[in-house]
Amino acid sequence: MESKPxxxxxIDGIHVDMEHLKKGEVNLGTSxxxxxxxxxxxxxxxxxxxxxxxxxxxxxxxxxxxHDTIWCCRSGSAADTQAIADIVHYYLQLYxxxxxxxxxxxxAASIFQELCYSNKDQLSAGMIIAGYDARRKxxxxxxxxxxxxxxxxxxxxxxxxxxxxxxxxANWKENMTEAECIEFVKGALAEAVKWDGSSGGVIRxxxxxxxxxxxxxxxxxxxxxxxxx
Amino acid sequence: MPSSTxxxxxxxxxxxxxxxxxxxxxxxxxxxxxxxxxxxxxxxxKDGVVLAVEKLIGSKLLVPGSNKRIASVDxxxxxxxxxxxxxxxxxxxxxxxxxxxxxxxxxxxxxxxSMADAMGGYAQAYTLYSSVRPFGVTxxxxxxxxxxxxGLWMVEPSGVGWGYFGxxxxxxxxxxxxxxxxxxxxNITVEEAVKQAARIIYxxxxxxxxxxxxxxxxxxxxxxxxxxxxxxxxxxxKGWGKHEEVPKELVAEAERLxxxxxxxGGDEEMEE
Numbered sequence: 001m002e003s004k005p006x007x008x009x010x011i012d013g014i015h016v017d018m019e020h021l022k023k024g025e026v027n028l029g030t031s032x033x034x035x036x037x038x039x040x041x042x043x044x045x046x047x048x049x050x051x052x053x054x055x056x057x058x059x060x061x062x063x064x065x066x067h068d069t070i071w072c073c074r075s076g077s078a079a080d081t082q083a084i085a086d087i088v089h090y091y092l093q094l095y096x097x098x099x100x101x102x103x104x105x106x107x108a109a110s111i112f113q114e115l116c117y118s119n120k121d122q123l124s125a126g127m128i129i130a131g132y133d134a135r136r137k138x139x140x141x142x143x144x145x146x147x148x149x150x151x152x153x154x155x156x157x158x159x160x161x162x163x164x165x166x167x168x169x170a171n172w173k174e175n176m177t178e179a180e181c182i183e184f185v186k187g188a189l190a191e192a193v194k195w196d197g198s199s200g201g202v203i204r205x206x207x208x209x210x211x212x213x214x215x216x217x218x219x220x221x222x223x224x225x226x227x228x229x
Numbered sequence: 230m231p232s233s234t235x236x237x238x239x240x241x242x243x244x245x246x247x248x249x250x251x252x253x254x255x256x257x258x259x260x261x262x263x264x265x266x267x268x269x270x271x272x273x274x275k276d277g278v279v280l281a282v283e284k285l286i287g288s289k290l291l292v293p294g295s296n297k298r299i300a301s302v303d304x305x306x307x308x309x310x311x312x313x314x315x316x317x318x319x320x321x322x323x324x325x326x327x328x329x330x331x332x333x334x335x336x337x338x339x340x341x342x343s344m345a346d347a348m349g350g351y352a353q354a355y356t357l358y359s360s361v362r363p364f365g366v367t368x369x370x371x372x373x374x375x376x377x378x379x380g381l382w383m384v385e386p387s388g389v390g391w392g393y394f395g396x397x398x399x400x401x402x403x404x405x406x407x408x409x410x411x412x413x414x415x416n417i418t419v420e421e422a423v424k425q426a427a428r429i430i431y432x433x434x435x436x437x438x439x440x441x442x443x444x445x446x447x448x449x450x451x452x453x454x455x456x457x458x459x460x461x462x463x464x465x466x467k468g469w470g471k472h473e474e475v476p477k478e479l480v481a482e483a484e485r486l487x488x489x490x491x492x493x494g495g496d497e498e499m500e501e
Contacts (some may be wrong), residue, residue, distance in 0.1 A: 099343045101376055110336035135376065 002124040013103030031160025032073035034130035037181035040209035047201035070131035075158035109141035117147030131207035134227025160192030160199035163200030259386035262365035266311035268401035271369040277451030278371035281426035286334040303328035306372035307472040311399035313365035341380030353388025367398040373470025401433025427483035
């Protein structure tokens with residue numbers, strides 16, 4: 001059986017499938033990442049949401065809280081990833097009251113994976129989970145499209161991530177300080193936003209440490225050089 | 230226990246029927262069944278948990294060491310039961326399902342308190358319906374997890390489950406409890422507890438079932454040697470433990486000391 005590709009085959013032979021999304025579906029053509037440092041973990045994301053070529057939201061928040069110090073970065077379909085994050089948020093709240101202790105990051109990642117894997121045919125979701133707990137400190141998990149689960153020291157995702165594999169490989173260091181890690185994430189996302197047409201807007205971050213969760217924001221008109229507020 | 234006046238009133242014939250003074254006799258009868266079982270004890274130590282049972286032997290034809298009364302339900306959890314053996318088998322089988330389901334959903338082992346909660350809930354459901362009877366079993370659940378360290382729980386036929394430093398059930402529970410209370414729990418090591426557990430089981434046997442044959446069955450839960458997650462926090466070791474039989478040499482030595490203390494006569498304390 002021959003399967004016919006959808007979309008347009010342009011004259012140079014490059015096949016671009018613009019039909020993979022439903023008509024009008026909101027996409028997070030995105031740059032997201034999370035990275036460990038000495039004493040915690042940082043999540044980062046751009047803020048562009050598109051429907052086709054139209055920027056539906058230029059200040060989107062793609063960093064979503066699912067427990068006190070367990071957060072996720074969302075890429076793919078906005079609707080799918082919001083629904084998944086909502087369900088995981090529910091499971092983790094339930095876990096907390098039933099077991100009289102907060103869930104670990106690993107427990108959260110496992111629930112994300114169960115949802116992403118068992119519904120893989122109907123979902124378009126690439127997620128990065130990062131969390132901090134006193135016992136295990138910071139942890140980063142990546143769940144790409146098929147629903148596999150990968151524990152990593154840092155993870156990048158979304159369409160913009162393809163441009164920064166080299167940057168991250170060259171600049172990643174073990175046991176960075178918090179300030180170093182903020183510069184690492186900011187530098188990587190600034191490059192991703194520069195090269196990826198589907199990424200842009202502000203750079204958002206969430207810093208997870210024993211202090212809890214702290215948000216940061218960096219603006220393009222300041223060349224992302226502000227203090228993050 | 231139901232007084233002689235309550236027998237024949239009909240309130241003890243079915244589960245889920247309260248007597249006028251608010252008791253559930255079926256649960257109390259199940260507790261009676263446990264009181265006739267071999268003594269089972271659990272000791273919570275600073276570095277693990279020890280479980281021990283007095284396995285009463287009904288026939289000399291039974292193979293020594295067979296028909297175990299302490300079950301592993303996961304790597305890090307053991308359950309010692311006293312009471313009706315078939316009920317105990319079903320109960321531990323359910324505990325294994327709980328452990329396995331937990332691993333499937335969360336990709337990590339189940340904490341001891343969560344296991345005790347789940348099994349308490351399961352036992353309680355068997356007091357609610359007229360089509361079932363309560364478990365004729367009291368289960369001592371011992372294990373060691375990452376967040377809480379050593380954990381020891383006892384679930385009764387009513388479904389209540391309490392956390393303990395030292396737990397005892399079965400025929401010799403009163404004598405065993407009295408001995409457990411003399412120990413400086415939980416500030417002893419697993420090695421010390423193995424000797425004390427053997428002594429207490431022998432002592433309880435001597436007190437209650439002297440005429441019957443028995444075998445001592447003993448397991449422990451502790452971190453595996455060289456375990457990467459060994460941490461000291463507030464005196465208690467934390468990490469995922471390993472539930473296994475106490476090595477034969479250690480049991481033999483503990484039994485030798487236990488017999489010695491019996492011959493030494495009465496209340497003499499064994500010191501190490």
